Amino acid sequence: MPAEPTPLRTPIRRADRARQVADILRQQIHADAFESSLPTEQELAAEFTVSRNTVRDALALLKDEGLIERAPKIGTHVARRKYDHGLDALLGLKETLRGQGEVHNEVRAAHLVTPPPAVARRLRLEPGQQAVYIERLRYFGDLPLSLDLTYLAPDIGEQVLTRDLETNDVFALIEQISGGPLGSADLALEAITADAHSAATLQLPEGGALLLLERLTKLEDGRPVDLEYIRMRGDRITMRGSLIRPPERTDWRLI
Structure with a gap:
């Protein structure tokens, strides 16, 4: 019989353990597990089976991210939570944040252009x-919250220009104009740092975290009509989605 595998045990550094604790606490903050105050250092140390110094290091990471505030004799409090942005539904920002607050737009440009060949x-x-x-x-x-650069197919885009762009999602306008629902979108999401102009516009420190979403949206018949480059504040947005493992996967069986 084959020998049973020997468990791999390597020492875990305090910094690694602190990062593990911070990851779990961060998720709990976003999930509203703490109404306002976090448990004490002693309580967290017992919960995670780590030292209080490790807990302090974990809380320092969250404080640097702006998620918590700490003060002597006051304790640790949630400073702010991020807003959830779904990845498994084709929704505009106003639709995504409906029920959480009001989205409005400052229109900085809206006109016809000769697009770069890659966009065309x-x-x-x-x-x-x-x-x-x-x-x-x-x-x-x-x-x-975000800086959106959008290129639209001209037959629909020219009509979008005549609509209220300050209070509406472009998606909703496209559906009104086309007379049917949007179909699907191809997207890419990556983390980038804020250049000086983006940082000033979004009121972030230069070099701050941004999420860049490139999204090509199509009508129900598959025709692409909307290409967007969206810079979102990484300190205020969390991307969430539900993923399903495809049924055609067959290589899970070990030999």
């Missing part, structure tokens, strides 16, 4: 054909 190809435009370009700074209450 993604939107299946003819050489030299114009697109509609819209740039919006999107606020959640008084908080600048």
Whole structure:
């Protein structure tokens, strides 16, 4: 019979353990597990079976992220929570945050442009054909949350220009104009640092964390109509989704 595998045990550094604790506490903060105050250092040390110094290091990480505030004799309190942005449904920002507060837009540009060739190809435009370009700074209450750069197919985009862009999601306008629902979108999400202009616009420190979402949205018949480059504040947005393992996977069996 084959020998049973020997468990791999390596010493865990305090910094690694602190990061583990911080990851779990961060999720609990986002899930509203703490109404306002976090448990004491002693209680957290007992819960995670770590030293109080490790707990302090974990809380320092969360404090640097702006999630908690700490003060002697007052304790540790939640400073702010991030807003959830789903990845498993095709929704605009206003639809995503419905029920949590009001989204409004500062329209910084809205006009016809000759798009870069890479954009024209993604939107299946003819050489030299114009697109509609819209740039919006999107606020959640008084908080600048995202900077959206949008290219639209001209037949729909020109009608979008005549609508209220300050209070509406572009998705809702496209569906009104096209007379049918949007179908699907291809997206890519990556973390980037804020350049000086983006940082000033979104009221972030230069070099702060941004989430860059590139999304190509199509009508129900598959025609691409909307290509977006969306910079979202990484300190205020959490991307969430539900994933299903595809049924055709067959390589899980060990030999």
